[in-house]
Amino acid sequence: MMRRSVSDGGSSGGWGEEEGKGWEVRPGGLLVQKRGEDGGGDAAAAAPPPQAPPELRVRVLYGSAKYEVAVSSVATFGELKKQLMEKTGLQPADQRLTYKGKERGNTEYLDICGVKNRSKIVLVEDPTSLERRYIEMRRNARIQNVHRAISDISLEVDKLADQVTTIEKSISKGNKVAEVQITTLIELLMIQAVKLDSVPSEGETCLQKNLQAKRVQKCVETLDMLKISNARLKSVVVTTKWETFDPPTTAQWEFFD
Secondary structure, X not given: OEEOOOOOOOOOHHHHHHHHOOEEEEOOOEEEEOEOOOOOOEOOXXXXXXXXXXXXXXXXXXXXXXXXXXXXXXXXXXXHHHHHHHHHOOOHHHEEEXXXXXXXXXXXXXXXXXXXXXXXXXXXXXXXXXXXHHHHHHHHHHHHXXXXXXXXXXXXXXXXXXXXXXXXXXXXXXXXXXHHHHHHHHHHHHHHHHHHHOOOOXXXXXXXXXXXXXXXXXXXXXXXXXXXXXXXXXXXXXXXXXXXXXXOOOOOOOOOO
């Protein structure tokens, strides 16, 4: 804001030129722009609203694919990348846009770079992004293989655990089982433990691996206790009643001359 000088004793005579150009002096010596004659607001407020910048339709080439994108002429290449993400699936950080043989930065404006309606822009994926995606794909494949291996071992452990339960119920009822059944079951469980040790794991797969290892350990410990209990049981002697037959009858033979 401009204020008038007080050297003239408070008179407004020194502001005649400014007032003629649309300025007026308010009480207290404050110089402001004149209001409209109709009292409806400042002259600037009566000016028509600015028009929106024109919209462009640019052609984007991405490999063998072609896209036509509607974008504001005053948009930046970074804003164009955000629109292309919806069509291509590429994140803006993984996009490289080239116009007239030159890669354009995110902060460069389309109109300043000379982009017009129907202009052609080339999109390529950042090479480092391709490498990151390849590494991620290999990592995901490795994790899936680990999940599959642990799942297969889990199914085998389920079957062996059911056999442990069956033997446990039999011994608890006083029925002695063959010791070879217990030792064989322990060996099968140890085989699954060795398989688990050979499975590389990390993160969530490591938790699953440890869970199965604890199941195997618990089953082996249970069988060790059952082996002791089974040894204390007396063997059940099963007697079979044999069927008896009457002695054969002797027949008298008739002799002929």
